Amino acid sequence: xxxxxxxxLYTDTDGFAKFREEEIALSGGxxxxxxxxxxxxxxxxxxQSPPGVSSDxxxxxxxxxxxxxxxxxxxxxxxxxxxxxKAGDHFFSNDLLPEGATFDSSLHGHRSRVVGDTPLExxxxxxxx
Numbered sequence: 001x002x003x004x005x006x007x008x009l010y011t012d013t014d015g016f017a018k019f020r021e022e023e024i025a026l027s028g029g030x031x032x033x034x035x036x037x038x039x040x041x042x043x044x045x046x047x048q049s050p051p052g053v054s055s056d057x058x059x060x061x062x063x064x065x066x067x068x069x070x071x072x073x074x075x076x077x078x079x080x081x082x083x084x085x086k087a088g089d090h091f092f093s094n095d096l097l098p099e100g101a102t103f104d105s106s107l108h109g110h111r112s113r114v115v116g117d118t119p120l121e122x123x124x125x126x127x128x129x
Contacts, residue, residue, distance in 0.1 A: 002026045006021070007019060007090070015098060016079065016107065019083065042127065044126065049122075063092070064092075065090060066124055067089075067125070068088065068122055070118065072084055072118070073112055
């Protein structure tokens with residue numbers, strides 16, 4: 001079976017944000033256009049951030065797909081791991097604050113920054129429905 005590689009940003013049981021890769025089955029459609037199952041969504045937003053913008057460590061407030069439309073962004077984790085996402089790249093952002101936890105600036109979340117001199121344009125598709 002053919003699959004689609006998806007990068008997931010998530011909160012592990014230790015409270016730290018981490019990346020993992022998952023495979024999404026492409027079990028529908030036709031040989032010319034393989035499709036996954038339909039995933040319910042709850043709307044989308046587009047965002048534009050100018051060059052030089054960065055954010056301190058924070059958690060995702062709502063589980064959502066993030067697709068980079070133009071520009072580049074870096075997502076950094078507490079352990080020093082960082083990944084750069086370019087136009088056409090995507091990931092599932094789900095590093096939510098653990099239920100009942102208060103944000104701890106030395107433990108939770110990820111940081112982000114716009115890389116380069118091109119504005120960053122992103123598409124957020126919220127999960128649910």
